[in-house]
């Protein structure tokens with residue numbers, strides 16, 4: 251039986267559609283992604299916490315959702331252990347799915363986590379609105395109305411970061427991963443290399459640990475909420491041990507360095523964002539999911555922009571001019587999206603090797 255629900259935006263827009271997933275109401279920030287595939291990865295990416303996700307690809311759900319498999323005690327398939335989006339908005343939902351490793355439908359999967367979906371929405375019209383006016387607060391309303399609320403005013407990182415310290419793998423290089431909501435493919439990327447990984451909570455004082463390199467993960471919300479991480483990072487920046495940050499990790503590096511971050515009008519969420527490596531004409535096509543960026547103008551003199559977004563000129567990564575500290579605003583670990591920049595994990599570990607050789 252199909253049930254009607256509506257999507258309501260803070261500008262007063264109301265769009266009727268049909269419910270799938272959980273028949274319940276939810277509020278959040280409405281953002282869009284133009285990626286054509288990858289909903290199992292996107293929905294479990296902790297960086298989407300608090301957000302109602304609009305997928306512009308018109309037909310969604312036709313390959314279902316894979317079953318869970320584990321790799322070194324983490325998920326082999328998903329980017330975390332649950333769905334993090336607040337709600338899902340699509341044009342056409344394929345109730346019938348077919349794929350060799352599908353275990354369930356997208357609707358059943360959403361329902362399992364009590365997340366509402368709405369389909370039958372003109373997602374092209376909706377996306378144009380979000381591009382013109384910027385990302386907006388909104389809600390999916392089933393029977394009970396709910397108030398609008400801005401997830402960026404909360405410390406979402408504290409909600410998705412783990413409680414304790416975990417160790418993974420064995421290898422030559424001891425890397426501390428500050429988990430502000432890490433995607434599991436970052437862990438997989440490290441474990442495929444010569445690394446022993448120590449995964450710590452966002453507010454853990456990692457400066458007391460013995461390690462060779464520091465990694466700062468992606469994560470949800472406004473980077474300025476991560477005061478404890480920024481404080482610890484400021485101490486690490488005084489030393490010479492290599493540091494690599496991805497997405498939120500890049501923003502935290504910018505803030506700890508003394509720079510500022512700002513909210514983009516509607517963010518970058520897709521699998522085909524072009525970025526240029528500073529000082530070259532080399533362009534990489536990257537996977538992205540962010541709503542904030544580092545303001546390059548505010549960076550102190552010893553820092554510089556490492557990558558630039560070729561669509562809007564915003565900062566896609568920074569680096570220290572003399573120390574082995576660098577970051578990307580995009581996702582070299584992909585999942586989903588292109589894997590063209592995964593070599594950055596090797597470059598980071600090369601820096602770690604150099605640092606250890608010079609010690």
Ligand SMILES: NC(=O)CC[C@H](N)C(=O)O
Pocket residue numbers: 297467468469470471472473496497498499539540541542543
């Ligand atoms: N994927 C991420 O790490 C996103 C970082 C931050 N929450 C943003 O939206 O910009």
